[in-house]
Amino acid sequence: MAYKLVQGNEACVEGALAAGMRFFAGYPITPSTEIAEISSQKLPQYGGKFIQMEDEIASMAAIIGASLAGVKSMTATSGPGFSLMQENLGYAAITETPCVLVNVQRGGPSTGLPTLPAQGDIMQAKWGTHGDHPTVALTPNSVQEVYEYTIKAFNIAEKFRTPVILLMDETVGHLREKMLIKDPSEIEIINRKKPTCKPEEYIAFKSDDSIPPMAAFGEGYRYHVTGLIHDETGFPTNNSQIADNLIRRLVGKVENNIDDFSYYEEYKLEDAEIVILAFGGVSRSAKSAVDKLRSKDLKVGLFRPITMWPFLEKQISNIAQKVEEIFVAEMNLGQYYLEVDRVAGKYCRVEKINKVNGELITPDEIISVIGGKYELQRNN
Amino acid sequence: MAYKLVQGNEACVEGALAAGMRFFAGYPITPSTEIAEISSQKLPQYGGKFIQMEDEIASMAAIIGASLAGVKSMTATSGPGFSLMQENLGYAAITETPCVLVNVQRGGPSTGLPTLPAQGDIMQAKWGTHGDHPTVALTPNSVQEVYEYTIKAFNIAEKFRTPVILLMDETVGHLREKMLIKDPSEIEIINRKKPTCKPEEYIAFKSDDSIPPMAAFGEGYRYHVTGLIHDETGFPTNNSQIADNLIRRLVGKVENNIDDFSYYEEYKLEDAEIVILAFGGVSRSAKSAVDKLRSKDLKVGLFRPITMWPFLEKQISNIAQKVEEIFVAEMNLGQYYLEVDRVAGKYCRVEKINKVNGELITPDEIISVIGGKYELQRNN
Amino acid sequence: MASKKVLLQNINWCKGCGVCVGFCPKQVLKIEDDKCVIAYPDKCIFCKQCELRCPDNAIYIGGIDNGL
Amino acid sequence: MASKKVLLQNINWCKGCGVCVGFCPKQVLKIEDDKCVIAYPDKCIFCKQCELRCPDNAIYIGGIDNGL
Amino acid sequence: MNCNETTKNYYRVDKLPHIWCPGCGHGTLMNAVVRAVEKLQLNKDDLVIVSGIGCSSRAPGYLDFNTLHTTHGRALAFATGIKLANPKLHVIVITGDGDSSAIGGNHLIHAARRNIDITTIVFNNNIYGMTGGQYSPTTPYGDFATTSAYGNIDKPFDLCSLAQGAGSTYVGRATAYHVTLMQRLIEKAIQNKGFSFVEGLSICPTYYGRKNKKGDAFEMHSFYKNNCVDIRVVEKTPEKGENKILIGEFHNDPKPEYTESYQVIIDKFQGMGGN
Amino acid sequence: MNCNETTKNYYRVDKLPHIWCPGCGHGTLMNAVVRAVEKLQLNKDDLVIVSGIGCSSRAPGYLDFNTLHTTHGRALAFATGIKLANPKLHVIVITGDGDSSAIGGNHLIHAARRNIDITTIVFNNNIYGMTGGQYSPTTPYGDFATTSAYGNIDKPFDLCSLAQGAGSTYVGRATAYHVTLMQRLIEKAIQNKGFSFVEGLSICPTYYGRKNKKGDAFEMHSFYKNNCVDIRVVEKTPEKGENKILIGEFHNDPKPEYTESYQVIIDKFQGMGGN
Amino acid sequence: MNKFEIQLSGSGGQGVILAAIILADAAIKQGLNAVQTQSYGPEARGGASKAEVIISKEEIYFPKVTKANILLALTQNSYDKYIANLDKDGILIVDDHIETDGDIPGKVYILPILNNANKKFETRMVANIISIGAIYALLGEKVINKDIMINTIAERVPPVTVEKNIAAFKEGIKLIEGIYD
Amino acid sequence: MNKFEIQLSGSGGQGVILAAIILADAAIKQGLNAVQTQSYGPEARGGASKAEVIISKEEIYFPKVTKANILLALTQNSYDKYIANLDKDGILIVDDHIETDGDIPGKVYILPILNNANKKFETRMVANIISIGAIYALLGEKVINKDIMINTIAERVPPVTVEKNIAAFKEGIKLIEGIYD
Numbered sequence A, B: 001m002a003y004k005l006v007q008g009n010e011a012c013v014e015g016a017l018a019a020g021m022r023f024f025a026g027y028p029i030t031p032s033t034e035i036a037e038i039s040s041q042k043l044p045q046y047g048g049k050f051i052q053m054e055d056e057i058a059s060m061a062a063i064i065g066a067s068l069a070g071v072k073s074m075t076a077t078s079g080p081g082f083s084l085m086q087e088n089l090g091y092a093a094i095t096e097t098p099c100v101l102v103n104v105q106r107g108g109p110s111t112g113l114p115t116l117p118a119q120g121d122i123m124q125a126k127w128g129t130h131g132d133h134p135t136v137a138l139t140p141n142s143v144q145e146v147y148e149y150t151i152k153a154f155n156i157a158e159k160f161r162t163p164v165i166l167l168m169d170e171t172v173g174h175l176r177e178k179m180l181i182k183d184p185s186e187i188e189i190i191n192r193k194k195p196t197c198k199p200e201e202y203i204a205f206k207s208d209d210s211i212p213p214m215a216a217f218g219e220g221y222r223y224h225v226t227g228l229i230h231d232e233t234g235f236p237t238n239n240s241q242i243a244d245n246l247i248r249r250l251v252g253k254v255e256n257n258i259d260d261f262s263y264y265e266e267y268k269l270e271d272a273e274i275v276i277l278a279f280g281g282v283s284r285s286a287k288s289a290v291d292k293l294r295s296k297d298l299k300v301g302l303f304r305p306i307t308m309w310p311f312l313e314k315q316i317s318n319i320a321q322k323v324e325e326i327f328v329a330e331m332n333l334g335q336y337y338l339e340v341d342r343v344a345g346k347y348c349r350v351e352k353i354n355k356v357n358g359e360l361i362t363p364d365e366i367i368s369v370i371g372g373k374y375e376l377q378r379n380n
Numbered sequence C, D: 001m002a003s004k005k006v007l008l009q010n011i012n013w014c015k016g017c018g019v020c021v022g023f024c025p026k027q028v029l030k031i032e033d034d035k036c037v038i039a040y041p042d043k044c045i046f047c048k049q050c051e052l053r054c055p056d057n058a059i060y061i062g063g064i065d066n067g068l
Numbered sequence E, F: 001m002n003c004n005e006t007t008k009n010y011y012r013v014d015k016l017p018h019i020w021c022p023g024c025g026h027g028t029l030m031n032a033v034v035r036a037v038e039k040l041q042l043n044k045d046d047l048v049i050v051s052g053i054g055c056s057s058r059a060p061g062y063l064d065f066n067t068l069h070t071t072h073g074r075a076l077a078f079a080t081g082i083k084l085a086n087p088k089l090h091v092i093v094i095t096g097d098g099d100s101s102a103i104g105g106n107h108l109i110h111a112a113r114r115n116i117d118i119t120t121i122v123f124n125n126n127i128y129g130m131t132g133g134q135y136s137p138t139t140p141y142g143d144f145a146t147t148s149a150y151g152n153i154d155k156p157f158d159l160c161s162l163a164q165g166a167g168s169t170y171v172g173r174a175t176a177y178h179v180t181l182m183q184r185l186i187e188k189a190i191q192n193k194g195f196s197f198v199e200g201l202s203i204c205p206t207y208y209g210r211k212n213k214k215g216d217a218f219e220m221h222s223f224y225k226n227n228c229v230d231i232r233v234v235e236k237t238p239e240k241g242e243n244k245i246l247i248g249e250f251h252n253d254p255k256p257e258y259t260e261s262y263q264v265i266i267d268k269f270q271g272m273g274g275n
Numbered sequence G, H: 001m002n003k004f005e006i007q008l009s010g011s012g013g014q015g016v017i018l019a020a021i022i023l024a025d026a027a028i029k030q031g032l033n034a035v036q037t038q039s040y041g042p043e044a045r046g047g048a049s050k051a052e053v054i055i056s057k058e059e060i061y062f063p064k065v066t067k068a069n070i071l072l073a074l075t076q077n078s079y080d081k082y083i084a085n086l087d088k089d090g091i092l093i094v095d096d097h098i099e100t101d102g103d104i105p106g107k108v109y110i111l112p113i114l115n116n117a118n119k120k121f122e123t124r125m126v127a128n129i130i131s132i133g134a135i136y137a138l139l140g141e142k143v144i145n146k147d148i149m150i151n152t153i154a155e156r157v158p159p160v161t162v163e164k165n166i167a168a169f170k171e172g173i174k175l176i177e178g179i180y181d
C-alpha cells in the first residue's frame, strides 16, 4: 500500500471508519471542522450516518444514544465545544457507554485564538466534568498516529465501556503529511462484549471482571440506563455501599487496566541525563531538539506520553529515578507539568517550558532553555 | 447583634446582599436551589433583580452581562449546572468581568447523587473550562463562614476583575446553625476600580498594576469586549506577543496576588507531627478527629485551606517541611491530594482519606486511619 | 362464561391521594389512615373510573376471566 | 447654498466585490485589479445606489455642504 | 403481583410504587402511555423510552421497555442518536415542562424541525416539581412558585404552538383528567412517521397546587374536567373556546421523515468511494 | 477619515475595512443598523450592541457603541443580563442564523417569550460562514454545504415565525438588497418596548453562493430583488406571494415588557424586609 | 450532659423538619450551639423523613448525629429505618401505633401523639409540635427555657395556628409528665 | 540539500494552499517526506494567505518553516509580511508587480506570474500552478520527477481545468528557464 498525503483531521475520520464508526454527530468548530465535514461525506458511503446537531451538548448526547443503540460513534470539537460536552461526557462515563470524543485543541480560554494551536485542555480532559469519573485520553503527534490512535481510541472505548478522548492540537489536526492506510486485515478491532445470557438473566451493570457486557437497545435485553448512581441492575439508589462500589469500579476499570493501553515513545532515553517530556505537536519540536542537543554533547532524551490519561505514573516515576532533570514542554502554562512534578519531583528536578501565544514551541526554544542551562553549567 | 439560626444557602444570599449583589440569574438545582429561591424573594426588597434563566449557560451569561452593566452579580448551581457554566466561566475570566459563581457540590458524576454531599468538583473548579485561565475558589465550612466568604468572594472578584467560585458542599449548604449578621459598617466592601480618565483616553484593558479599571456600559466609555484574545484596547488580535501578555497577565493577577486572599485555618499545628488537611464539610469532622487523636497522645493538627485555588503552595510546603505525614481527607477519590502530594510530597509522606458514597467522612473514619497507623506504629 | 368481577387493591401501592374516591360515582371508596378503603364493595358498578384515574395502579377490577 | 456633489472613494476599504458596479444605473464604475474604479465620473447622477449598497463603506457622495 | 394485566405486562412492577407524591398526575399520564402502547401492540423490545431529569422524567424507570434516563433537557438529543442509529426502534420521549421547554427548548425545536420519527410526550405540571416548585416556562403569568413569590412575570409558552411552529408534524394536547383522549393522541402520535408532540397537562398537588391554592388532586383534576374544551368543538363554535384550555388533536400533517430521507442518501451512495 | 459622515460618526473607522469577504451582505446590513440608529438619534453611550460568534457576530467590533462579542449562541442571554441590570440602555443583538437559531435557539425563544426589551437582528446567510460553509438551520432543503454534500435533508426554520410563535412582539424581515426597508424595520423594532426580531437575509458569496452556484454578490442581491414581495402586497393579492420570499413587517403587537414588569415588583417591595 | 443528639423521624408531611428547626432555633436563642440537618430529595418524598438536631454547650464540628440521645419516630417506617441509630443510653419516643421491638436499650416513651393531635386538635398537623413538647420535657427546663420554646414556636408556625401549636406543645409536655404522674 | 523549506504566500483566493498541497503530494509520491501547513481563519480571509511545505529525505519533526529556502509572494501584502522569513541563502520568487526591497539576501526571481496567467490563460486562477512550475524548476528534476508533478496536478485540480493547469505548470518552468536562457 502506498503512502498518501493526508491531513490530520482526515486521518482521524479514516481511522474512525476503519475502527467501525458508523455514526457521527457534531457541530462545526475550528480547527476540528474537517472531521465533521469529511465524516458527513464518507459515512453514507459506508452505510453510516452523520448528523449536524444544534450544538455540542446535543452532539455528545446523540453519540451516546447511538452507541446505546449498538453503533460505534464519535464526535469532534475544540475548546468551547469541549467545555459544553463535559456534562454528557460524565454521563457516558457513569452509564459506561463507549464513544470517542475528539478535541482538536486551539488557543483558549473562551473563544481565544480559534485558528492557532494550543494544548490548554490537557487538565480539562481529565477534570472537566463534575464528580469523580474515569478518563482515557490519547494524544497522537503525526498524521499516521492520528489514524492509528483513533482506531485504538475506539478499541479502548469498546473494551472498557468508557468514553475515550482523542486529544489533538491544531498543529496535528491541520498538518498534512504522508499516511499509510492499512488493510482491514491488519487492523485489530475490538468490539464491546455482548451478553450471552437469556434476557431475564441479564444484569446490565453487573460484572465480575469490572466491565459488564453490553446489550444494544432493540436486542431483546430490556434494561434501564440512568445518570444517577445505580445498582447492578441499572436502577437508581442512594445506598452508600452501592454508590461507593460503582464509582470505584468505574474509575478502577480504567486506572487498573492502564497497562492495556499505556502508549508512549522513548527516544534516546537509555543514557539520558536530561529528559524532555512532550506530546502532540510539541513533541515533534522536542525530537528535533533532542538531536540537536545531543550534537552539543548533552545527554538528552525524549519521553512522549501518547496515553495522557490515566497518567503514566509508573513509566515516568522510573525515568525520574534515573535522570537529573525533566523538562515538560507544552503549549500551555504548565498543566501536565503538575502531574509530572508530583510523580517525578520526588526523584529529580522538574522544569517547565511553556508557550501560550498561539505558536508551536520551536526546537530552538527548547534548545535555548536546556542548552542555556546545561552548557552554562558545564562551563562553570 | 444576636445570633440567628440560618441555613448555609441562606447565609450565602445574606452575604451576597451585604456585599452588594443586586443581580442574580440562576436555574434551580439541588442542593443549591435555596440560594436562587431566597435571592428571588430578597432581591426586589433591595432594589435588585432576580431572573430564572432557561438554563445554566444562560444564567452564567446573564450575570456577566449584568456585571458589565455595572451591577454585582451572582449565580448558584451544582455539578451538572457547573459543567454547563464552564464555557462562560472562561469568558468571564478572559473579559475580566467580576462575578461570583456558587457551586454547592453533590455526588457525581452526571446526575449522580443529587441530594447527598460530595467534594467531587474540586479539580473541575480549577480546570473545568478550556484553555489557561485564572481561578479563585473559596470553601467555607460553617454557616457563618458561608456568609463571610461570600462577601470576600465578591470583594476578590471586584478587586481583581475575575470570576470567583464559592465551592460549597451539600453538608454546608443545607446545614442550619447560628450566624451573626454583621452591621454594614463592620463589613469591608471592595468595589471595582472605575476609570477616572476621559472616555477618549480610556484603554479598556491596559493596566500598569495588572488590573485595569472597569467602566460600566452606559457610563460614557464606549469600549469593546470580546472572548477572543485581544489587545489592550479590547480588540481581537492574533499577535503572539500580545496573546502571551494577555494570558500571563490574567493568570498572573490572581497567582501573584494570592497573599491578598490566602485564607486558611490552622488548628493545633504548632507541635503537630501529623497533619490532617481537610476543607468544607469534612474539615468539621477533621477537627473533631484532631481533638480525639490528641487525647490519644498523637500530635495531630489540622490545616484547612479556605482558599482552594490558587493553591496555597507556600503554606503547605512550609508545613510539609515540619511534619511527618499529611492526610488529605476529602469526599472524592483524591483530587486535592494531587496538588498536596506534588508540593508536600517532596518533604513528607502524603496519604489520602477518601469517601465517595454520598456520606460525610466521619471523625471516626479519620481517627481509624490515623489512629490505626500511628498507634500501631507506637506499639511496635 | 359470565365473569365474576371484583374490585381489587394493591394497598402497598396506594398513597391515599383520594382521586379514586372523588371520581367514584357510587361512593364505594373512602380514605382511612392515608389509604383508600373499599367501604361499600356492594355498591360498586365496576365502571373502572377508579382504575382509570388512580395514579398508582393501586385499584382495579379483576375477575375470574381476568385470570385472577 | 447649492452644493457641489462629488463621488468619493476609500480605495483602501474597497474589496472589489462589484456590487456598486452592478447597481450603478449609469455605468459609472468598473472593477480593475480587484478594486472599484470610477471610470466615468461625469456620468454620475449622484443617485447614491453605490453608497447605499457598498458593504464596505468604500464609495460615497461627498460635497461642499457635506463638510468635505 | 397484585395489579391489573396491563400493569403486569408493561410495568417493572418490582419498582412500584413510584416515587411520585400522592395524587401526582404523572402516574395517570404514564398509564395513558402504557395503554397506547398496549393498544398498538408494539413489541416491547423495539420500544425505547427516553427521558431527561425531573419527576416526569422518572417514568421510564417504571416501564418494561428499553429505557434511558438522561441528563436534564437532553432527552431528545439522545433520542435522535438512538433513532438514527437504529430507525427500526420506536422512540418515545417522556419529559417535563422544564425538561423539554426550559433547558431543553432548543432540542425540542430542532428535533421538530428535522421531523425525525420520535414521539415526545410532555407531562406539563406548570412547575419544576423535582427541585421543589420553581416556576417553569409554562407557569401562567401571575402564578406563584418558590422563585416567583411576587407572582410570575414571565409569559408562558404554549408548548403545542411552539412544537408546531418548529415543524412537528403531529401535535395534540390532553390532560391527566382526559386520560382516554390522552391515550388516543399518543396512539396516533406513535403512528405518525415523523416528529410528534403530545402535551399532557399534569397536576402537581405538592407544589403548583399548594402554592396556588388549587386544592387537592381531585380538585385539580376537576379543574381540567371543567375548563377544557376540544378543538373540534371550538372550530365549530368558537365561543365555546373562550377562557378555556384547548385540548384534542391540533395538527396532523405528515412530511418526509428524517431517517427515511437519510436512507435515500445511503441507498444512493453506499459503497461509492467507501469500502 | 475618507468616508461618509454616518460612517465617521458611528463606526470605529480605524478598525475598517472589516474582515468580511468581498461582497458579503453583512456589511450592507450593518449599515442599515447604523442608519436606523442615526435616524432615531440614539445616544451612542446608551446603546449596547451584543453579538455571539460568527462572521455576522463580528459586527459590534466595528461600531462605536458599547459593544460585546460574547460566546457562540449566547448573545441574548448576555443581553438579558445587561438589560435587566440597566433598563435604561438600548440593547441590540446582532447575530447569525447559526448563532441565533442553532446553538442559540433556546435563548431566542426564551427572550422572545419574556418580551424583554431587546432588538434582535439576524444576518441570515443560510450557512455557517465563519467555520467555512456548513449547513445551518436555515439552509434550504436540498441545498449544498460542506456538511451536506448530498443535499441538505434538514428542513429550515422560518426564523420570523419561530420568533413570533415564541412571543416576540415585533417581527419583520428584509434583505441585504432591501436595505432601506431593513433600516425602517430596525427603527420600529428599536422603538418597540419589548422583544423585537428583525431578520435580514444576507448573502455569503464565498460559501453559500459558491456551493449553490448562486453567482457573485451582485447576482445574489439581484435574486432577492426579484424574488421578494412585501407582506402587505400579499395580504391584498395572495397570488403575488406564490414561491416568493415574504418581507416587510409581520407582527407588531406590544405587550407588557419584562423589565417594566419587574420594576413594578421592586416599586412595591423595595425596603420591605430588606435593608 | 453537654451535648444532645436528637433525631426526629416520620413521614413526608408530618413536619419533623420544622420541629427540628424549632428545637435548634430555641437552643440558639438560649445561647447554646445547635446544628440542624435533614435528609433531602426523592427518598424524603413519600417515604421516611428524617431531621436531626445537635444541641451543645461547646462548638459543634461534625454536624450529623452519630448515635441519637433522643430518637422520635412517628411512623412504623421511620421507626424501622432509624431505630438502629439510637444510643444505648438513649431515649426513644414513639407514637403509640408503632410496634416496637422488645430489646430497645435505654428509655422508651410510647405516646399517643397522632391520636391526641387528631382528637384534641382535630388536625394531624400538630403532631410535630406535640413531639417538641415531649422532647422539651425530657431535656428539661435547664437546657432550654420554656418561654424561649414557646416564642420560637410562635415565630415559626403559620400565624393563624400559633395558639393551637402552643397548646400542642403543652400537650406534649403533659404526655411526658403524665407518665411520671 | 536534503531539506527544502518552502513558503508560498498571496491573497486569499490565489490558491497558494492548493499549490503547497500539490508540492507536498508530489514529494510523497516521489518517496520523500513532506509536511504541509497553512495559516487559517479570519486572517486568511481577505488578507495575506500563507502555505508551507517542507520536503526532506529524512523524517520531518518540527513541521513549520523556520527559514524559507524558497519564498513565493504573489502580492505586495504577502511579500511585506513574509519576506523576513526568507533564509539568507534562500530564493525569493515574486510577481513582477511587487516592489521589493534592495537588500534581499540570496537569489531573487521577479516573474510575470499574474500577468502571464491573465494573458496567456485568461484566468488568474492558474497563477498558483505557474508558481509551482517555477518552484519545480528551481528544485530541479532530481528532487521531484516532472511526470509525478504533472500527475499530481492533474489529480488535484478540477477535471475540466487539467490541461490548462498543466500548460500553466510548464509556463512556470519556462519563466525560470527563460531567465537562464
Ligand SMILES: Cc1ncc(C[n+]2csc(CCOP(=O)(O)OP(=O)(O)O)c2C)c(N)n1
Pocket: B027, B028, B029, B030, B056, B080, B081, B084, B111, E053, E054, E055, E056, E057, E071, E072, E095, E096, E097, E098, E099, E100, E123, E125, E127, E128, E129, E130, E131, E136
Ligand atoms: C443541568 C441540570 N440543571 C438543573 C437540574 C435540576 N433539575 C432537575 S429536574 C429539574 C426541573 C424539572 O422540571 P420538569 O421537567 O417540569 O419536571 P417535573 O419535576 O415538574 O415533572 C431541574 C431544574 C439538573 N438535574 N441538571
Ligand SMILES: Cc1ncc(C[n+]2csc(CCOP(=O)(O)OP(=O)(O)O)c2C)c(N)n1
Pocket: A027, A028, A029, A030, A056, A080, A081, A084, A111, F053, F054, F055, F056, F057, F071, F072, F095, F096, F097, F098, F099, F100, F123, F125, F127, F128, F129, F130, F131, F136
Ligand atoms: C461553542 C462553539 N461552537 C462552535 C463554534 C464555532 N463557530 C463559530 S461561528 C459558527 C457559526 C456561525 O454561523 P452564523 O451564526 O450563521 O454566522 P455567519 O458566520 O454565517 O455570519 C460556529 C459553528 C464556536 N465558536 N463556539
Ligand code: SF4
Pocket: C013, C014, C015, C016, C017, C018, C019, C020, C021, C035, C036, C053, C054, C055, C056, C057, C058, C059, E023
Ligand atoms: S387513587 Fe389510587 S393511590 Fe389514590 S387513593 Fe385511590 S387507590 Fe389510593
Ligand code: SF4
Pocket: C007, C023, C024, C025, C026, C027, C028, C029, C043, C044, C045, C046, C047, C048, C049, C050, C051, C061
Ligand atoms: S369501579 Fe367505579 S363504582 Fe366501582 S369503585 Fe371504582 S369507580 Fe367506584
Ligand code: SF4
Pocket: D013, D014, D015, D016, D017, D018, D019, D020, D021, D035, D036, D053, D054, D055, D056, D057, D058, D059, F023
Ligand atoms: S461595492 Fe464597495 S467594496 Fe464593492 S467594489 Fe464597490 S466600492 Fe468596492
Ligand code: SF4
Pocket: D007, D023, D024, D025, D026, D027, D028, D029, D043, D044, D045, D046, D047, D048, D049, D050, D051, D061
Ligand atoms: S451615485 Fe449613482 S450614478 Fe453615481 S456612481 Fe453611484 S450608483 Fe452610479
Ligand code: SF4
Pocket: E019, E020, E021, E023, E024, E025, E026, E055, E056, E125, E129, E130, E203, E204, E205, E206, E207, E208
Ligand atoms: S413534586 Fe409534583 S410533579 Fe413531583 S411527584 Fe410530587 S406532585 Fe408529582
Ligand code: SF4
Pocket: F019, F020, F021, F023, F024, F025, F026, F055, F056, F125, F129, F130, F203, F204, F205, F206, F207, F208
Ligand atoms: S464567509 Fe460568507 S458570511 Fe463570512 S465574511 Fe465571507 S461572505 Fe461573509
Ligand SMILES: [Mg+2]
Pocket: E054, E096, E097, E098, E123, E124, E125, E126, E127, E128, E129, E136
Ligand atoms: Mg414540571
Ligand SMILES: [Mg+2]
Pocket: F054, F096, F097, F098, F123, F124, F125, F126, F127, F128, F129, F136
Ligand atoms: Mg450564517
